[in-house]
Amino acid sequence: MLVSNNSGPRFSPYGDEDRTEAATGGPADRRWVAPTAADPLNARIMLPGSKSLTNRELVLSALADAPSLLRRPLHSRDTRLMVEALRSLGVDIEEVDGDGAFGPDLLITPPDELTGSVSIDCGLAGTVMRFVPPLAALALGPVAFDGDESARRRPMRTTVEALRALGVDVNDDGRGTLPFSLWGRGAIRGGELAIDASASSQFVSGLLLAAPRFEEGIVLRHTGEHLPSMPHIEMTVQCLADRGVRVDSPEPGVWVVEPAPIAGLDVTIEPDLSNAAPFLGAALIAGGTVTVDGWPARTTQVGADLTHLLPHFGATVRHDADGAVTVDGGEGLRGGRAISGVTLDLSTGGELAPALVALAALAAGPSTITGIGHLRGHETDRLAALTAEITALGGAIRELEDGLALEPATLTGGPWRAYEDHRMATAGAMIGLVVEGVEVDDITTTAKTLPEFPELWQGLLA
Ligand SMILES: O=C(O)C1=C[C@@H](OP(=O)(O)O)[C@@H](O)[C@H](O)C1
Numbered sequence: 001m002l003v004s005n006n007s008g009p010r011f012s013p014y015g016d017e018d019r020t021e022a023a024t025g026g027p028a029d030r031r032w033v034a035p036t037a038a039d040p041l042n043a044r045i046m047l048p049g050s051k052s053l054t055n056r057e058l059v060l061s062a063l064a065d066a067p068s069l070l071r072r073p074l075h076s077r078d079t080r081l082m083v084e085a086l087r088s089l090g091v092d093i094e095e096v097d098g099d100g101a102f103g104p105d106l107l108i109t110p111p112d113e114l115t116g117s118v119s120i121d122c123g124l125a126g127t128v129m130r131f132v133p134p135l136a137a138l139a140l141g142p143v144a145f146d147g148d149e150s151a152r153r154r155p156m157r158t159t160v161e162a163l164r165a166l167g168v169d170v171n172d173d174g175r176g177t178l179p180f181s182l183w184g185r186g187a188i189r190g191g192e193l194a195i196d197a198s199a200s201s202q203f204v205s206g207l208l209l210a211a212p213r214f215e216e217g218i219v220l221r222h223t224g225e226h227l228p229s230m231p232h233i234e235m236t237v238q239c240l241a242d243r244g245v246r247v248d249s250p251e252p253g254v255w256v257v258e259p260a261p262i263a264g265l266d267v268t269i270e271p272d273l274s275n276a277a278p279f280l281g282a283a284l285i286a287g288g289t290v291t292v293d294g295w296p297a298r299t300t301q302v303g304a305d306l307t308h309l310l311p312h313f314g315a316t317v318r319h320d321a322d323g324a325v326t327v328d329g330g331e332g333l334r335g336g337r338a339i340s341g342v343t344l345d346l347s348t349g350g351e352l353a354p355a356l357v358a359l360a361a362l363a364a365g366p367s368t369i370t371g372i373g374h375l376r377g378h379e380t381d382r383l384a385a386l387t388a389e390i391t392a393l394g395g396a397i398r399e400l401e402d403g404l405a406l407e408p409a410t411l412t413g414g415p416w417r418a419y420e421d422h423r424m425a426t427a428g429a430m431i432g433l434v435v436e437g438v439e440v441d442d443i444t445t446t447a448k449t450l451p452e453f454p455e456l457w458q459g460l461l462a
């Protein structure tokens with residue numbers, strides 16, 4: 001397929017006015033010039049806990065019938081927002097000594113009754129805005145939800161309509177986004193419910209997590225055409241199973257949860273395998289090896305797919321006997337080893353897309369990555385953002401209805417806007433390994449799921 005990189009005006013999620021400002025860089029303390037890799041890598045890293053697992057276990061611990069201990073939880077903006085949301089609803093969450101690797105463990109004691117009359121800040125966290133409302137509807141009293149300016153662009157209609165269909169009073173302005181408020185009555189009857197979750201799997205996960213506490217449980221049916229991120233729904237089902245709640249799926253797109261107690265749990269959170277993507281991808285770009293320690297032997301995290309996705313780009317992947325995964329990128333781009341173009345359907349793992357698109361932008365052949373149309377509703381419109389930033393560096397990329405198409409091109413350095421999106425910032429860092437002068441306008445966006453990113457990235461190159 002022929003792709004042109006200069007086909008008329010492009011949408012900018014910042015709007016035209018802000019483009020000049022952003023192109024000159026964000027606030028000085030947030031700007032970050034991506035370090036280039038002079039030599040092939042020989043790095044070994046430990047990654048902090050999974051955002052998706054930490055926030056699921058926090059929600060389930062809040063609804064459980066006994067205390068839970070989360071070992072090695074993630075401490076990041078998204079998990080802090082979840083902790084604060086649950087605390088405000090009456091959940092006791094205490095930081096206790098852990099093994100010290102990545103901050104304290106969390107001891108969570110659920111209240112007898114969740115309490116309302118609170119406002120919840122969702123920040124930009126999809127897991128907070130989609131998982132907390134069904135739980136908050138079990139509280140007594142009003143609960144208001146809002147978030148960052150950019151969070152007000154993320155799809156929320158399915159949560160709002162689902163709660164109404166379950167008999168919850170919801171006040172909103174009809175736009176299907178934050179802000180909105182609900183009036184919890186201390187209980188939800190539950191039963192049959194049809195929703196369209198094509199914009200986000202998190203609509204399904206949020207309802208399933210709270211459903212064991214509904215009087216009649218739930219029979220949840222997805223009616224839309226596509227359902228993205230299925231592994232994240234499987235993760236939800238597994239987390240419930242680990243706490244004694246059975247979820248049946250009699251047919252694809254239907255889940256049945258019986259009312260049941262949710263058990264307290266002592267659980268160790270796995271490292272975040274989606275956040276492994278830029279680090280493992282770095283081996284393909286700079287060459288050499290990157291090893292991620294503590295790779296779980298069995299997991300529901302979609303990041304585990306990296307071990308068979310990265311070989312499509314030309315990487316060699318090894319599962320080491322000590323539970324580590326090593327990616328070998330050979331001589332790397334500077335040593336003459338090319339990255340292969342790919343044709344990928346990423347509908348199950350959209351969250352890996354920014355890192356894989358960064359690899360595709362450096363590839364020697366054309367790439368087509370599809371199944372990711374719903375990324376337009378992520379932290380930013382990721383398809384527009386990747387297109388704008390890669391184009392600005394001289395890349396050849398264009399948007400498809402549900403994905404991106406890239407052609408080989410020589411990239412040159414320049415500003416790289418993060419659009420408040422952690423994965424945009426890390427995609428810029430990847431390209432900057434071999435393209436001198438890529439300046440990310442706001443590296444602090446990585447605090448959403450990996451506040452340690454700048455130090456870990458520097459350590460990769462040490
Ligand atoms: O449930 C979760 O923890 C997530 C589900 C996915 O959301 P979408 O289905 O909206 O892509 C994923 O992209 C997001 O990063 C985390």
Ligand SMILES: C=C(OP(=O)(O)O)C(=O)O
Nearest residue numbers: 124125126127351378379
């Ligand atoms: C889409 C993402 O986040 P969220 O949980 O906010 O949806 C992501 O981390 O890539």
